[in-house]
Amino acid sequence: MILFHDFGADLKTYAEKGPANDFPTFHSCPACSSINTLHRHGFYWRYGITEEGAEYIPICRLRCPSCKKTFSILPDFLIPYYQHTLHTVVDRIATVLQKEKGSGFRQLVAFYKRRFLKHLKWLHSFFTDHGVSVSFPCENKNATKYLTMIRDFGESTFLRRSKGHLSSYFMAPPV
Incomplete structure (x- = not known):
């Protein structure tokens, strides 16, 4: 554990x-x-x-x-089973969602993006359960808003508090 x-x-x-x-x-x-x-x-x-x-x-x-x-x-700066730190992963996802040129391997960044987009409903549920008013639908076009919410929450604080939400954790493989 x-x-x-x-x-x-x-x-x-x-x-x-x-x-x-x-x-x-x-x-x-x-x-x-x-x-x-x-x-x-x-x-x-x-x-x-x-x-x-x-x-x-x-x-x-x-x-x-x-x-x-x-x-x-x-x-709390590490994501379970990931070598890149939480901050690095969040930054790379933000860069690719904003369609900017970023660093890192293209395939790895694409993997992070796909995994993040699969977790939007999980993120929506987490923030709703924590009393954050989410006034936008849970869609891919709103993914950057969820990243902003994670950063505003504090990346490490978010990771610690989200552990176990819906029997999972941030960026876990989909069940």
Whole structure:
């Protein structure tokens, strides 16, 4: 299970601290709700990619002593299973929707755009559930408005709060 955490750092700072980052401690299990401190269960390493470059960063793993389930503490600037940071993905989608020339691989940017457009109804539902008045229909031509709403909400805040909405997360593969 993925647990998002705001480390108060960008990718570069997080990478510089490495395993010495201030990882949170959990005193109850998110899966079984037992009152136990989750134990450190090592790290796995993954890439975080921005426009400036790539960083190889540690992701802390925790394990519940009761149910034996493992958890990963993912920095809130990363999207699960994506190498590019949340900000990079949102910027590239915005660039392609505004029909500007952007950077990055054409196929990857097209993939991000397709995945984003498939999630418009999910985004509409998320913002409606959070009390945001969405006065425009959920159509592809309004996709840039949803990107603006994500940026206004705060990209990292949006990612943390949207986890689990309709049993999914932002940019997850469609079910």
